[in-house]
Amino acid sequence: MADKQTTSFMRSLCMGRIEHDILFPFPTLPAEQQQTLREVSGALEDLLGPRAEDFRAWDVAGDIPDDFIEELRQFGLFGLVVPEEHGGFGLGNMAYSRTLQEVARYDASVAVTIGAHSSIGMRGLLLHGTEDQRQRYYPRLASGELIAAYCLTEPGAGSDAAAIKTRAERDGDDWILNGNKLWITNGGIASFFTVFARTEPEDGGKGKMTAFLVTSDMDGVSIGPHEDKMGLRANPTTTVHFDNVRVPAANVLGQPGKGFKVAMQILNSGRTGLGGGSVGAMKRLIGLATAQANERKTFDQPIASYGLIKEKVGRMVVDCYTSEAVVTLVAGLVDAGYQEYAVEAAISKIYATECLWRTADQALQIAGGNGFMREYPYERIMRDCRINRIFEGTNEILRLFTALTAMNDVGSQLQELADTMKDVLNGPIKGFGVLSDYARKHAKLRTGLGGGVRLTGIDDSIRSPADVFETETRFLAQATDRLLRKHGRHIVGKQLASKRLAEIMIDLFVLAATLSRVQASIDANGVEKAAREIDLLHVFAHDARIRIKQNFRCIDDNDDERLKALADDAFSTERFRWDTI
Structure with missing residues (x-):
């Protein structure tokens, strides 16, 4: 049985072990929760289904009306993860992710407004809040009286979260907070902020990070104008400013100096919300694309009859099914109490957001000229989903995190094995046993063999x-x-090499999750009824194998240095060097 405190499926896999208990059985919601979600889905259709023209108008205007926010409050959509005893629904990660999936079918700006509140804005309170903090804030967060936002990003600190300059200094029992936060989702409507600031500098250094719970009624909190964005335009994204804000010590979230860990745990825990939203958007796009392909005719035939269109839709279906498998598996790990799921959560975010981007692109292509027109939803969905690969950790940074975590684990094991070789020199007779053990362990690590x-x-x-x-x-x-x-130690700077390892890990985790999901379908329905899911699994496994083999070959045979030289040349001239005139 896997240790829920220390076991990670992917980190174990990199060491040559399959954690079977984590992978099987595929997580499912209890019957009563499934019924509740079906009822929620129907209610959301009544609430959001008739608003298609509103969503388009709000996108153009770049604003979401106050009266609609009030409707979301009345529906209870700001209380999805708040415990029932405090007025919320008390949804676990799987049920919450599935609910966001339903909302995202209708409009991404609405889904992000709800998701930024529950996935990250107030997630820290759920993970690290004291009983006093929860008693004070949960009821108002559940009702939507307080809408939450997550304040980490700054003008000079995006992916490099450790570079934040917002500061908080002790003043008696309080902290004095000063700084500026950038691109804060929900900033224009939020009144509850999870804010990260530098505290307690040592020896003139940057100091450590601490998380604070800040409310808009504290003197010195101010909000900037709505940002004019490419997508998610109706969501009120703003700057947030803190000018000598006095924050009580009782509003420190977690321990002083431990804010970086808090920030990362919030993002890890909330990533299935973004994944669920991506799956919901994919399902809508598949519905739109298939209806369009059946309806539109060329040469007296519906375009749905053409092989190239079937290929596009087939790929869209594979991307959606496998994304849902990964997101559900990660959400199930969180609900089951596993603590080490950061790599898996990162993979789910990378994969689902990139599958949505491909699906949006292909759906727009199937729509042809209609897809390019603002009258239809395709171009808005494409604009809305582009940010997904950037916020809550860029996919590039998450790939490096995924690969370097694996290499750190394997490197530590190799070092441990190497250290045992010292005994070979110190005790030649005893060393024969150590040498045999070293060879066995090292061979197992390098080949993945060993049962x-x-x-x-x-x-x-x-x-x-x-x-x-x-x-x-x-x-x-x-x-x-x-x-x-x-x-060796230079691997940290070899980002293209790390990317290849991350790509292999992504394909393997998605394949594992999809295997688990299809096996569960076979167990429940039999092979015949699961036939299309079995086909889907075979398609993905075939493609994944080709990608993995290619990435493996490119470890030693690649054009990395040539590519980087071309980039360096462009950086030096800041232009395209060649022209035909």
């Missing part, structure tokens, strides 16, 4: 995709070891 890389309980109809997963997992261990041996 841990085998999926059990897999139906024969999906044995082939399972074999792909097992085989490529062995290559994952080899790839990690080879990258460390090739680059």
Whole structure:
């Protein structure tokens, strides 16, 4: 049985172990929660379904009306994750993610308004709040009297969160907060802020980070104008300013100096909300694209009959199903009490947001000229979803985090094995046993062999995709070891190499999640009824295998240095060097 405090599926996989208990069975909601979500889905359709023209008008205006925010309050959409005893719905991660999926079918700005409140704005209170803090704020957050926002990003600190300059200094029992936060989602309507600031500098350094709960009624809090954005235009994104704001010590979230960990845990815990929203948007796009393809005719045939259109829609379906599998599996880990899911959450965010981008692009292409017109929803969905690959951690940074975490684990194990070799020199006789143990462990680490890389309980109809997963997992261990041996301590600066390892890890985790989901469908419905899901799994496994093999080959044979030289040349001239005249 996996230790829920310390076990990570992907970190174990990089060490050549499959944590079967984490992967199987595929997580499902209890029947009563499923019924509740069906009722919520119907109610959301009544609330949001008739507002299509409103959503388009609000996008053009770049604003969301106060009376609609009040409707969201009355519906209870700001209390989704607040415990029931404080007036909320008390949804777990799976149910919450599924609810955001439903909202995102209708409008991304509305989904982000709700998601920024629950996924990140007040998530810190859920994870680290004291009983006093929860008693003071939960009821008003549940009712929407207080709408929450997450204040981390600054003009000079985006992906590099540790570079924030907002400061908080002790003054008796209070803290004095000064600084500016940028691109704050919900900033224009929020009155509850989770704010991160530098505190207690040592030896003239930057000091450490601390998280604070700040409300808009504190003197010195001010809000900037709405930003004019490419997408999510109806959501009120603003700057937030803190000018000598006196924050009581009772409003410190977590421990002083531990704010960076708080910030990262909030983002990790909330990422399935963004993933759920991405899946909801994909489902809507598939509905739009298939209706369009059935209706539109060329050469007296519906375009749905053409192979190239079928390929696009088939890929969209694969992307949506596999994204939902990954998001659901990660949400299930959170609900089950697992503590080490940061890598898995990062992968779910990368994968779901990029699948949505591909789906939006293909749906617009199927719509043809209509897709380019503002009268239709395609172009707005495309603008809205572009930010997903940037906020809550850029996908580039999350890829580096994913790969470097794996290499750190393997590197630590290799160092541990290397340290045991000292005994070979100190005691030659005893050293024979140490040498044998070293060789065995090292071979297992490098090849992924040793009994841990085998999926059990897999139906024969999906044995082939399972074999792909097992085989490529062995290559994952080899790839990690080879990258460390090739680059050593310089691996941190080898971002293209790290990206390749991350791509392998992403494909393997998505394949694992999809295997689990399809096996659950086979168990519940039988092979015949799960036939299309089995087809889908085979398609993904085939494509993933090709990508993994390519990334593995490129560890040693690539054009990285040539590409970087071309970039350096462009940086030096700040222009395209060549022209035809």
